[in-house]
Amino acid sequence: MTVFVVGGTGFIGTRVIPLLVARGESVVCMDINPHTANFSAFEDKVKVTRGDVTQFDDVINQMDASGADRVMNLSYNLGQDLPPHLATKLNIIGMDNCFEAARILKIKHTVYASSLAVNGQQKHFGDRLVTEDDLHRGDYQYAMHKSFNEFQAKDYVAKFGMTITGIRPANVTGPDKVRGSVDHVNCITRPARGEPVEFPFADAMRCPIHVDDIAEVFVRVIMTDKPAHQIYSSGGQVISMGDLAAMVRGFLPDARITFAQQTGGKDSSGNYLIDNTRLVSEFGVQYRPYRERVLQIINAVRQEQGLAPIAG
């Protein structure tokens, strides 16, 4: 069958699409930047078209023409930089266009990306794991838009009996990540390039998950006809920036990673204690050890630079 992926030429989509093909699916990918990825190795199994998710005609016409029975929306603005009107068009109207087109075309299963950002800062919950049932405490544009997307999905499900599932990725990491939370990425990639890097706080907490792991989550969820829940948190590896720096130095002893202060960052950290029991028990996902992923990122950067890989 065919999966229609919106925003599939980005960071996560370029890992999701090959996994879908490996499972025997065909993919039609609609993106406003169709040329930022190259899927030519997959020949006719992956078709990439240019389309704008903010334009309902683009979404419904291309979804319809794809003949897909499953839809995934990964298009979004990963930042706070857009003026409210533009951000609303992409994040809110764009998502609604996908849900509404999926409703009209009777799509079997629609999956979209939410984010751990809906939870806001960890301090709102104390030192406990946050579950999908906790109240949202995210209070900035990206977080509020993700919260609204979750509400909108629930509304479509309640009113039309659709199957729409949201995934809340934690801090996704990988060598080519440039948008969204990137300090935990730069802590690996800059030293791997031989560049110095400084961060404000060694005790700032993060919850990274490798992009290959989150791609597998998206694929397992979309290929399930009727997941038991409407929303799943990915969770990830709980780690401080200081401990991540130490892990990087274990592979790159000359890494120049400094912190302006050792303490003071934990209290302002986003949600990092995340209960992913729901996802793990229903879909049997198991992430590769994080240390292995850090080495994988270092070696991806070294390969780009023509350097020999470091052994694990």
Ligand SMILES: NC(=O)c1ccc[n+]([C@@H]2O[C@H](COP(=O)([O-])OP(=O)(O)OC[C@H]3O[C@@H](n4cnc5c(N)ncnc54)[C@H](O)[C@@H]3O)[C@@H](O)[C@H]2O)c1
């Ligand atoms: N990367 C992370 O750490 C992370 C964490 C939590 C949630 N998420 C969510 O996962 C999803 C995918 O994230 P990503 O890291 O791959 O982002 P990305 O920015 O790399 O990819 C987004 C894609 O959307 C496309 N796009 C932008 N505007 C569009 C438009 N108007 N019409 C069609 N396509 C458009 C972009 O060209 C890009 O290919 C997003 O919803 C993001 O909020 C990501």
